[in-house]
Amino acid sequence: MSQNYKEESANETQSAPVDHGLARLMVERACIRWEADLKGFLLGVLRDSHLADDVFQKTVIKAMGAADSVRQETLRGWLFQVALNEARQHQREHLRDVKHREKLAEQLATEQQSRLTARDSQWMQNVGALNAELVDAIRESVSKLSPDQQQVIQMRVSEGLTFAEIATRLDQPLGTVLTWMRRGLERLRQDRTLQGIWNPEEFNE
Amino acid sequence: MTEILEHLKTPESRAWLAIQFVLGELTDEQTAQFDAAMHNDVTLCDSVVEATRLVSGLMLAGETLAHVARPTVAIAPRHRSPLVAWVVGGSVVAAMTLGVMSALTDSRFSGESSGSGRVVSLATAADMETANVYMELLPEDGAMEADEDNADDSDEDNADRDALNDLMAPEWLLTAVELEQQSAAESPADGGEVF
Numbered sequence: 296m297s298q299n300y301k302e303e304s305a306n307e308t309q310s311a312p313v314d315h316g317l318a319r320l321m322v323e324r325a326c327i328r329w330e331a332d333l334k335g336f337l338l339g340v341l342r343d344s345h346l347a348d349d350v351f352q353k354t355v356i357k358a359m360g361a362a363d364s365v366r367q368e369t370l371r372g373w374l375f376q377v378a379l380n381e382a383r384q385h386q387r388e389h390l391r392d393v394k395h396r397e398k399l400a401e402q403l404a405t406e407q408q409s410r411l412t413a414r415d416s417q418w419m420q421n422v423g424a425l426n427a428e429l430v431d432a433i434r435e436s437v438s439k440l441s442p443d444q445q446q447v448i449q450m451r452v453s454e455g456l457t458f459a460e461i462a463t464r465l466d467q468p469l470g471t472v473l474t475w476m477r478r479g480l481e482r483l484r485q486d487r488t489l490q491g492i493w494n495p496e497e498f499n500e
Numbered sequence: 501m502t503e504i505l506e507h508l509k510t511p512e513s514r515a516w517l518a519i520q521f522v523l524g525e526l527t528d529e530q531t532a533q534f535d536a537a538m539h540n541d542v543t544l545c546d547s548v549v550e551a552t553r554l555v556s557g558l559m560l561a562g563e564t565l566a567h568v569a570r571p572t573v574a575i576a577p578r579h580r581s582p583l584v585a586w587v588v589g590g591s592v593v594a595a596m597t598l599g600v601m602s603a604l605t606d607s608r609f610s611g612e613s614s615g616s617g618r619v620v621s622l623a624t625a626a627d628m629e630t631a632n633v634y635m636e637l638l639p640e641d642g643a644m645e646a647d648e649d650n651a652d653d654s655d656e657d658n659a660d661r662d663a664l665n666d667l668m669a670p671e672w673l674l675t676a677v678e679l680e681q682q683s684a685a686e687s688p689a690d691g692g693e694v695f
Binding site for chain 2: 323326327330332335336338339340342348351352355356359360371372375376379383410411412413415416417419420424425429430431433434437448449451452453458477480481483484489
């Protein structure tokens with residue numbers, strides 16, 4: 296379907312859509328094509344797969360309602376902007392609904408500490424933003440990192456420790472821990488076997 | 501804003517910033533700056549997608565590594581009493597001995613059938629006892645294997661779901677169309693700003 300979509304997109308005029316029906320169809324197709332990327336983006340913003348699902352729904356509704364205002368060549372970026380706006384709007388509305396200030400402060404603190412969980416990671420697979428082959432490739436690439444880099448990545452990502460906590464446990468300066476993390480991630484980015492991560496559009500095709 | 505812009509000059513620094521954003525390491529002010537930057541740069545949004553994908557992949561890869569490291573059959577788990585290990589070990593030795601004896605003497609024992617109709621020896625009873633002891637040692641691992649089965653089922657369910665999705669519009673799209681049509685019917689299009 297993606298190949299046919301590309302051919303049809305290439306044949307469409309680049310001028311602003313004049314027919315509302317065609318515009319909505321274009322937005323619908325784009326939402327289907329980039330569903331995994333948009334959901335992955337929303338998960339990164341919201342750090343909760345349930346919220347990401349809800350906000351993605353709102354994003355689609357908003358985008359279809361405003362389909363006349365978008366051009367073909369800027370559609371992808373426009374969808375991301377709509378998604379980001381909907382995500383922040385959802386968070387603001389959630390905060391306004393909280394009645395007690397003390398409960399609000401507690402929830403704010405909780406949300407600031409919110410992080411991706413194993414359930415969220417599995418959700419990324421379910422929505423097609425990640426597959427088993429890529430996970431295997433990541434595992435293989437991580438095994439090639441230095442022990443320090445592997446340990447920091449494991450402690451930060453899988454165990455959810457803060458960098459300060461990791462530095463304390465390893466009895467290392469915070470800067471050292473951050474450097475290990477950053478260098479390890481850079482090496483993963485340079486690994487050609489992980490190109491499926493670094494090229495979202497190609498990953499979806 | 502200057503602070504965040506300084507970190508957007510190279511692909512490596514952008515990727516690192518996106519990782520920090522996804523991990524929740526940025527302050528509220530930095531997050532607001534990052535949001536503003538994303539509004540003007542779709543490639544930065546792609547960086548967030550990449551970061552989310554990487555962090556999720558690392559989490560899954562790390563879980564699988566921990567899963568593989570756990571033994572699937574615990575003959576003598578460390579947390580169990582050594583007495584159990586002796587019982588199991590003794591049963592295995594007894595089974596082997598009796599098995600050899602049965603092969604030499606062709607003895608009869610009406611225990612569990614081997615399934616081939618052949619006479620079952622006393623060794624089978626010992627094997628069953630060993631198997632029973634194994635089962636007593638396997639509650640945790642049995643649960644883990646059950647999780648594996650469930651994961652397999654889940655993978656199959658997902659595959660089936662994906663196959664269906666190839667043939668029909670996704671549910672979220674149908675819902676979105678219905679809601680959008682309802683809102684359009686209730687109020688005229690105001691051409692309001694999206695942002």
